Amino acid sequence: MLEMSSSSESELYQSDSGQSAVGQSSTSSAMIWSLGTEDSVPHVSNAEVWEMYALENQARAGQPQKSSVAEVVPVSVLKSKPSKEQGRVAKTEESGDFRARPLWPRKAEYMLALMGYIIKPISLWRFVYLWLHKGGGSFFFIYTVVLLFVGIPLLFLEMAVGQRMHRNSIDAWKIIAPWAGGVGYSSFIMCFIASLYTNVVNAWIVFYLSHSFQFPVPWEKCPLLKNSSDFDPECAQTTPSVYFWYRQTLKVSDRIEDGGPVVSSLSLPFFVSWCLVGAFTIKGLKFLGKGMFILMSFSYIIFFCFFIWSLHLEGAKYGLKYLLTAKVSVVYDLRVWSIVGGQVLFDLGLGFGPIASLSSHMPQANNCLRDAFIAALVNLVTMFFVIPFVLSVLGFWATVLTHRCTEKNMETLLMLVNIGTLPPEAMPPRDLNNDPTSTYSIWLDSLTPDIKSLVLGKVSRCDREAWILRAKDGPNFAFLSFVEVASFLPRSLFWSLLFFLMLLSLSLSTMIGLMQGLLIPLQDSSSFFRKQTKLLTGGISVLLFLCGLYFTRPPGVYIIKLLREYWAPIPIIFIVICENIAVAWACGAKRFLEDLMTLAQGFTLRLYSWLWSYLTPVMLLALFVGLLVQRFTKPISYMAWESSNSTEVTRQYPSWVLFLVIILLLLVTMPIPVYLLYGLTHGIPFRPSGGDEHTKSSTSLHRRNQVMPGREAQEKEAHQDNKGK
Known part of the structure; x- marks a missing residue:
């Protein structure tokens, strides 16, 4: 320079x-x-x-x-x-x-904002679920390989685009490849739709948090009927935690077609969630980094306490044994690789736009490749520590449920022997000691085959492993499994309060990142928005709050599952493919990397040029085709609540819902072909023009054209800032 x-x-x-x-x-x-x-x-x-x-x-x-x-x-x-x-x-x-x-005032604040956006609670639970059901250690091996050779290169690509161009997620792509200007608009629409339903999860957390101050907490016991001493029959057929989740929190309908008005009890928590997001984002970068420091530090301190606590729970060892499992056969299963590929893209938050927008406020000389490795590594290490925590909790949960199942079976057998249905040889032991499950198993194994067959035909199966594998991914772990675990412990109010505070901190960090993906492009689009940042933040928050109320209706949880699990992966992969092509083939991977001071030469240049040009496009295309085949050849279903018998049942989404999904897909992806068609009809080149100041010209002057204000000018500016304050 x-x-x-x-x-x-x-x-x-x-x-x-x-x-x-x-x-x-x-x-x-x-x-x-x-x-x-x-x-x-x-x-x-x-x-x-x-x-x-x-x-x-x-x-x-x-x-x-x-x-x-x-x-x-x-x-x-x-x-x-x-x-x-x-x-x-x-x-x-x-x-x-x-x-x-x-x-950014400090690089640490930028990294905290980036990691806060990437580390999502729902991704953590999903990671553990896949560990349990997709091969254990083999799944982790596949995840690490995909992360290193696909995830980190694409994360680095988005960070480099924003940082190199000093433009937001919309404008940067117009410079990288003039025909690819629609990529930014697609990611902006994707970010907007994701923001609508993501903050609904925060509303659920706030709702549970507000009820954590009661004693006992409402998910410990079934409610009584009005003017009666009897329990609600719908709750009596299931557990209090399941009843509270479906009937008192969501007020869920039996089918997605049933509809219904906005759930009034969720409206206030949803409003509070948007107020919290607005409070952290309304002052821009100056306060955002400090707010993220508070949220992330608080989350990790609580999580560390939970991690140590979970290892000492009764039955934790039964859950931790799944850490040592590994199914080698899944390494050769292409379906598992496809699932892992989609999970990596979602975990890193690629394709939504916030990464490029956040990086656009970093100096161009910053080593964004190192930042990408740090962010991905922190996310991976966090997931690796979440696994033993969740498995320990599930082990304790399964142990308590197995003990209760065993005690219930013993009571049933005692009654059947007393009324003569079973012979006296089937009389269970009365002394269960401190471990009813082991005592029951030893007694059952001591019976003759004929008596054992009679006994097993009259009682339920109490299998600890089956209980652990019944754990579901997504919000169900937080709002069903963990709250039930907390209800088994003394001082359950304290543990519930800490847990939901940790969840709220992590989930708010993700929502704040999505909010930046909307605010930064809008601020850059107009001088009015740049001057009226508080008005813009407030206006966007109100708009998203009003639109997001749609997801607080009784069938809202079914629609959120549809969008998050079945709809979102398709446009995300399509957007990331277009980003990859724009940098690798339109702009030129080697040319783009040479513009970055930190990667001017050497092995890194050749490696990432090859990854962007060949490996990641092929992997993304294979993932995209596999996902389309899976979506359009298999019926998609959802887990619904059947209020008549208080059970979860599997239902298929109706055809009109699938039609709406296709409409949303077109809405998100159409800006890309429309902008391409516009470029072809108006003679816009496929590659950026040679005179573009951000591409060709910057290559020759980038390393020697750096100008810094003098120390005297900096001190004068700081003095004026202090006087203004």
């Missing part, structure tokens, strides 16, 4: 009396620029820096001022190194004028 001498710095940042000289210098720079001489580069850089700080001082003073260098067109994007002041900015060019782009 071109270095400015101390005399040049003092000339650029002198007092008002000396600014005329700077203006004359910048004017002559513009004249020299038009001649295309090499000597013009320092003058243009000086003019750009002067313009940037002139605009900042003008904004502070609130006085309009004409620029003498507005006509100057830069060769490359100016980059400013991070400083300790909050007023750090990066220069971007937009429509011939210059404006300052704020940078």
Whole structure:
């Protein structure tokens, strides 16, 4: 980068009396620029820096001022190194004028925001579910391979695009490949739809959290009928935790077709959830990083306590034994690889847009490849520690349920022997000691085959392993399995409160990341939105709240499952494929990587150029085709609540729901072919033009055209900021 001498710095940042000289210098720079001489580069850089700080001082003073260098067109994007002041900015060019782009106050805040968006509670539970049902250690091996060779390269790609272009998730793709401008719009729509239903999960958490202050908590016991001492018969046929989830929280309908108005008891928690999201995002980057530090630190402290606590639960060893299981055969199962591939993309949050938008506020010299590895590694390590925690909890849960099942069987056998249905030899032992399950198993094995057959025909099967494998993924673990576990423990109110606070912190972090995927492109699209950031944040929050109320209706949980599990993977993979093609084949992977200072040469350049150009497109295309075949050849179903007998039943989605899914798919993906068609009809090139300042020109000047404000100017700016405060 071109270095400015101390005399040049003092000339650029002198007092008002000396600014005329700077203006004359910048004017002559513009004249020299038009001649295309090499000597013009320092003058243009000086003019750009002067313009940037002139605009900042003008904004502070609130006085309009004409620029003498507005006509100057830069060769490359100016980059400013991070400083300790909050007023750090990066220069971007937009429509011939210059404006300052704020940078993250600290890199740690950026990394916390990125990891908060990536680490989702629902992904953690889903990871454990796949571990249990898709091969254990073999699944983890497949996940790690896909993460290293597909997930991290694509995460690095999105981060590099935002950081290199200093543009949001919409504008960056118009520069990378002019025909691919629709990719940004598709990811924006995807982010908007995901934001509608993601915060509903936070509303469920807030609802449970508000009931955690009662004693006893309402999911410990069945409610009594009004004006009666009898329990609700619907609850009596199931467990209190299941009844509270389906009937008092969701007020769920028996079918998705049943419909119904908004559940009033969820409206206030949903509103509170959006107020929390708005409070963390309304002040922009200055407060966002600090808020994410609070949320992430709080979440990990509580999780560490839960991790230690779970290892000491009774029966935890029965759950932890699944850590050592591995089915080698799943390594050769293409369906498992397909499931893992989709899970990796979802875990990293690719295709939604927030990653590129968050990275656009980082200096261009930042090593985003290292950041991608750190974010992915933290996510993987978190998942690896979640596995023993969840398995220990499931082991305890299965142990308690097995004990209760055993005690119930003993009572049943005792009654049957007393009434003469079973012979006296079937009389169970009365002393169960402290381990009824082991005592019952030893007694059962001591019976003769004929008596044992009679006994087993009269009682339920109490299998600890079957209980563990019955655990479901997604919200059902948090709202069914864990709350039931907490109800078995002393001080259940305390454990429930901590657990839902941890869940809320993690889930809010994800929702805040999605919110940035909407706010940053909108702020960059209009000077009005840039000035009225609080109004924009409030308006988007209100809009999403009103639209999201649709998912708080009785069939809302069925629709959320449909969108999250069956609909979202298809447009996400399609968007990521288009992103990969735009960088690797339209812009050129090697050319793009050479523009990044940290990857100018060596093995890394060749490796990621090859991955982007060949491996990841092939893997994504195979995943996309496999997913389409699976979706359109097998009927999709959902687990519904049958209120008549208080059980979960499997139902198929009706045809009109599938039609709506197709409409949503077209809505999200159509901007890409429409923009491509527009480019073809208007002669927009497939590759970016050679004169684009972000591509070709920046390659030659990127490493030697870095300009930093002098220390004196930085101190002056900090002094003015303090006076303004």
